[in-house]
Amino acid sequence: MARARKLFPIYGSALANNMLAAIERDRVVRRFVVAYANQHDRHGILGGAARERELAETIGREVVLAMIVEVRRVLPGFFGKQQRGKLKEKEKESIDGFLRELVAALGRAADWGGEDRRQFRRDLALYSDFGARQQIAVAKPRQGQKASPEEPPFVGRVALLLDPSMLDEARRAARRFHDEVVLLARKLFKQTVNPPRT
Numbered sequence: 001m002a003r004a005r006k007l008f009p010i011y012g013s014a015l016a017n018n019m020l021a022a023i024e025r026d027r028v029v030r031r032f033v034v035a036y037a038n039q040h041d042r043h044g045i046l047g048g049a050a051r052e053r054e055l056a057e058t059i060g061r062e063v064v065l066a067m068i069v070e071v072r073r074v075l076p077g078f079f080g081k082q083q084r085g086k087l088k089e090k091e092k093e094s095i096d097g098f099l100r101e102l103v104a105a106l107g108r109a110a111d112w113g114g115e116d117r118r119q120f121r122r123d124l125a126l127y128s129d130f131g132a133r134q135q136i137a138v139a140k141p142r143q144g145q146k147a148s149p150e151e152p153p154f155v156g157r158v159a160l161l162l163d164p165s166m167l168d169e170a171r172r173a174a175r176r177f178h179d180e181v182v183l184l185a186r187k188l189f190k191q192t193v194n195p196p197r198t
Helices: 011-023 028-039 049-078 089-109 112-138 153-162 164-193
Strands: none
Touching: 011 028, 011 049, 011 089, 011 164, 028 049, 028 164, 049 089, 049 112, 049 153, 049 164, 089 112, 112 153, 153 164
């Protein structure tokens, strides 16, 4: 009989550290912003060091939110399930503990105050509600209708932060960036819960 897998809450802290390190180390946001500015000849959006820090912070926050939602979506797979509803109660509790620790560790790293924490939770709820609607739309498409994909909040919010005067171009770039962020979240989650054995 295969040994049961355990999802310890400490993995949430480790994932938070891995997420923040990857965003910082790989300069994920800066690469995205510079590539957009170069592609569309919009170097004015960079606006110097202060603007670059602002973009890194605000868009970086959106990156973290999107990563959490993707991790939440793939977590049932850790236990070999496709959907949260098919999990055992102990598995659901493990996931909840993991996610609580993930968000708490992010808050500790960012030194959030009470209002920052509340705002992050509101934004996370917005992202999570979108994720839940998408899962329902995919699972139960309306008869005779093709499910038209709703855009994740990430796309509109990042586009607005990036370049509000060229919103269509910024949205297209943000859509592609969202796909990259989702893949990075999956990769970091896998590396965190399945570290290489030495």
